[in-house]
Amino acid sequence: xxxxxxxxxxxxxxxxxxxxxxxxxxxxxxxxxxxxxxxxxxxxxxxxxxxxxxxxxxxxxxxxxxxxxxxxxxxxxxxxxxxxxxxxxxxxxxxxxxxxxxxxxxxxxxxxxxxxxxxxxxxx
Numbered sequence: 366x367x368x369x370x371x372x373x374x375x376x377x378x379x380x381x382x383x384x385x386x387x388x389x390x391x392x393x394x395x396x397x398x399x400x401x402x403x404x405x406x407x408x409x410x411x412x413x414x415x416x417x418x419x420x421x422x423x424x425x426x427x428x429x430x431x432x433x434x435x436x437x438x439x440x441x442x443x444x445x446x447x448x449x450x451x452x453x454x455x456x457x458x459x460x461x462x463x464x465x466x467x468x469x470x471x472x473x474x475x476x477x478x479x480x481x482x483x484x485x486x487x488x489x
Contacts, residue, residue, distance in 0.1 A: 430457070442489045448479040 425433055437453060438446050455472035459465055 430454075433457075445479055445482055445489050448475045448482065451475040452479065 434450055434453065438450055441449055452472045452475040455468045455475070459468045459472075462468070
């Protein structure tokens, strides 16, 4: 891709419309958040809701979700850590975002994947 075509594709501020709530956009859209930043048209309450949704609040009073994950995942690495983190995630939000059985099913899927990985490769 030439430098000019890249510029034409991504440097479109003058012709772009702001994102609308719920709008579906392509993953290469330059209006997507980059490095934790959001477009200026997002109100601060929308930013807060996107970063810290209600279904992850008050898991353990006084602790942020990532603080809990940092503690629980000590000694786990790579995809095994990711599988365990996702299993915890669905258990922590059990019934707060989706149906209880749906969250349980998702957690079990990640635990089964973790079990298979440990069986085949050992704990990493």
